[in-house]
Structure formats: C-alpha cells, structure tokens
Amino acid sequence: MIRINLLRLSFPSSPSNFFAFSSQIPVLPLINRSRSRLMAKCAYTTAFEPPGKKLLFRQLFEKESSTYTYLLADVTHPDKPALLIDPVDKTVERDLSLVRELGLKLIYAMNTHVHADHVTGSGIIKTQVPDVKSIISKASNSKADILIEAGDKIYFGDLFLEARATPGHTLGCVTYVTGDGLDQPRPRMAFTGDALLIRGCGRTDFQGGSSSQLYKSVHSQIFTLPKDTLIYPAHDYKGFTVSTVGEEVLYNSRLTKDEETFESIMENLNLPYPKMIDMALPVNLTCGLQELTAKPVEAASN
Numbered sequence: 001m002i003r004i005n006l007l008r009l010s011f012p013s014s015p016s017n018f019f020a021f022s023s024q025i026p027v028l029p030l031i032n033r034s035r036s037r038l039m040a041k042c043a044y045t046t047a048f049e050p051p052g053k054k055l056l057f058r059q060l061f062e063k064e065s066s067t068y069t070y071l072l073a074d075v076t077h078p079d080k081p082a083l084l085i086d087p088v089d090k091t092v093e094r095d096l097s098l099v100r101e102l103g104l105k106l107i108y109a110m111n112t113h114v115h116a117d118h119v120t121g122s123g124i125i126k127t128q129v130p131d132v133k134s135i136i137s138k139a140s141n142s143k144a145d146i147l148i149e150a151g152d153k154i155y156f157g158d159l160f161l162e163a164r165a166t167p168g169h170t171l172g173c174v175t176y177v178t179g180d181g182l183d184q185p186r187p188r189m190a191f192t193g194d195a196l197l198i199r200g201c202g203r204t205d206f207q208g209g210s211s212s213q214l215y216k217s218v219h220s221q222i223f224t225l226p227k228d229t230l231i232y233p234a235h236d237y238k239g240f241t242v243s244t245v246g247e248e249v250l251y252n253s254r255l256t257k258d259e260e261t262f263e264s265i266m267e268n269l270n271l272p273y274p275k276m277i278d279m280a281l282p283v284n285l286t287c288g289l290q291e292l293t294a295k296p297v298e299a300a301s302n
C-alpha cells in the first residue's frame, strides 16, 4: 500500500466550518418540493472543512476532447502541495500557469486510466517540472513513476486521495476519492475518469473494456459512497460539470438499469472509434513520456 507523507490528525471543527466550501461548489437549483427534499441529502452546499485545513479545488476543461482536468491542493500546508488529475497535453501551459499563479507546488500528475482520445499532459508536465511524479494504476500496464493499486492513499500535504479500482471502460481504470475521516473535507469528491460520466458512462468496446465489469465496478465502488459524494468525471459531452452519487443512483440513464439491460445498451452504442486512438495509446502507456526530452524550466515549483 502506498502512503505518501504523514497524516496529522486533528479534531472536528466548529459549525461555522460547515459552509467553508460553499463558494467552490455549485448550488443545486430547486426543482420541486419532493425532489428537492430528496436532493437535500445530496446537496452541493453543505460542506465541512476540518480546522486548519483547506482544499483548493479547480475544474479545468479541454474543449477538443471534452476532457476535465482537476487541480487539488492543500493550501494550509506550508508547501501548498498540489496535484493534477487527467491533465491534457494541449492545456499543460494553462494548467502550469495557474499552478504558478496560485503559488502551489505541483507534486503529482495523475491519470485515471490510459486515455484513447487525447494525449495525457503528464509527460510534458514532467519535462517542465522535473520533481513531479506521474501516477497511474499498476493494472493499466503502463509506465509511470508511481503505480498505484486499490486502497492506496495518495497524500498531498495533510489531505489525501484514495484509489478505488473501477475497471470496465479499460482494464486499469481507477477512481480517486478524497479521503474519509474527520480531518478530511466533506462531502467527499470522486474523480471517476471514464468509469462514470454524468448520466452516462465510458464505452466498453476496446482496451480490455467489459460492460459486465463496468457495471460491477460502478455499483460496488462508486454507488456505495455516501450519497452526497460529488462526482467529477474525466469527460462531459452534454454541458454538465458535477453530479452526486445520489443523483446518479437515481438518474443515470445506463447504470440505473439491471445488468443485462446495461450490457445490451453498451453493446449497441455504435460509437465511432476515437480519432486519436492510434497515436494516443502508445504515448499514454508511458504516461506521455515517450520521445520527450527533459527541458526543465522554472515553472510550477516554488
């Protein structure tokens, strides 16, 4: 089990901290009384920030592949350690500028899986900020500085992400979930990659994909998280930005079906192959390091 850095325990905060997150999390529009009562349990507004701990969170978008990249940092730690989840090569400069402007120290460039539709930014990031470590799952059969397995905890300062194995879109897909515990922010946040998209899910027709496996992954590893857990996928093609476990359990158009119906839906998606798949896969199997020569610059490291 990987455990990086030290966990320093602290104790529950005063009630005023329950709203400390609200500026970062969208307010749920009121739809109707019964639905809003149901959704109150998965509201985006109630949040708990442990005393002396603050998670900086940004959702970033790459429009050609409709990919979300996520920036997380422990900004109460003296070093302001930060990580990027699913960076894209085309938007690395933007992301590193943001890291620099916010005074963060980027330590990890993480991938939820081997992407088929775009080139990961983790290789370019490593050439720009040599101390950054690339991370991907061992099950992806890729090369990276750190190969994680289910249950591993990835620490950035006093905060951490837990890795959950969610294969099915690809063999090595993982979901990174913010830590459980009184000293970690709530609600939890799940970075689901392509395993679970908002009201949908990743396709299962290549890279060791399996609809049966994806169904089990989502139901056992994601739908079992607290209902108010925020869902942040790697892609969105419809304009959504965030959902919750509670919302997807009720309204996901594919995963609310029984397994047999789900498998039939997935078999009949008939999606065209991603345009960049032949180019992207070999590069992404090395976390983007292939054919890159180290060109360190004073970028995102304070």
Ligand SMILES: N[C@@H](CCC(=O)N[C@@H](CSS)C(=O)NCC(=O)O)C(=O)O
Pocket (backbone or CB within 6 Å): 065, 115, 116, 117, 194, 200, 201, 202, 203, 204, 235, 237, 271, 272, 273, 274, 275, 276
């Ligand atoms: N048209 C895009 C690829 C679109 C696509 O296939 N998206 C994947 C995730 S990236 S491999 C997917 O799983 N989609 C699920 C869905 O229901 O759309 C391209 O050519 O790159």
